[in-house]
Amino acid sequence: MHIPDGLLDPKTWASSAAISTAAVGYAARHTARVMEERHVPTMGVLAAFIFAAQMVNFPIIGGTSGHLVGAVLAAAILGPWTAILLLTTVLTVQAFLFGDGGITALGANVLNLAIVATWSGYGIYAAVSRLWPSARGRLAGAFAGAWCSTLAASATVAVMLAVSGLVPLGLALGAMLTWHALIGLGEGAITVAVLAYVAQVRPDLAGFRMVRAARLEEAN
């Protein structure tokens, strides 16, 4: 779902970049407050995993493919703000080294795939985990959150395409949401598989949340 160059008009990519810069700046300040040096390797390895998983397009139907974004996966483990920072770094590496996502569209891609995906998906994940406080509830929340994160990001992509005058909003929304409702099932499945595995090998990570887990550890 990375937007290339040439699709968004200057007002759209420039304003997206401005919003993203502000949000990522806040994410960096927040991360500096809550994260400790010993969490840094986890963050790096998780980012490497998300980068690799994003290379693996899985086929859905009708000659179309999708790949993981990883927003809910990262947010469940690191918290939403650190996840935004992680995904922004992944998107930046992809844009500068691999030409995946346009350079003018980087701010827009950060807004869709890092900020919108994380907050929509994490919000649902957190709400479901609160209503259904068990390992199963957390995984159900992760699936729902991951699916919604894909849909929400595809919706904001559609809005950006429409605001840029490429296609009417209704048409763009309908097409983007239809495909990403399917791709989101893959996002949900991969997110749940990875989180279930993490919960199994690292049961000390209560609720998967590494940074918060560390803080509780200290408080006790």
Added chain:
Amino acid sequence: MSRFLWWALALAAALAVAVAPFASPDPDGLERVAEDLGFAERAAVWLRTPFADYLFPGIGSERVATAVAGALGVAATAFAVMAVGRLLTRRMEPGPGRHAR
């Protein structure tokens, strides 16, 4: 770094090197929509990147070129994110020396 993290890093590298070369070549959701709604030809790449399309240049086999680019990408991503993390978690040395000249 814990054993679990080393395993996770190895898994990431294996995904990029051994699975990504066999990933679906079909257009992704946005590319498909761009084709269907007729704006695909507007898409462009304005920045010259060293490993465009996840291919390491100068390798005949596309699968090998993807594997090499993937391995480099995993390393570059881990390095970049850890550099950011390091920068943000580096605390100032506490103590009286802080204000001393």
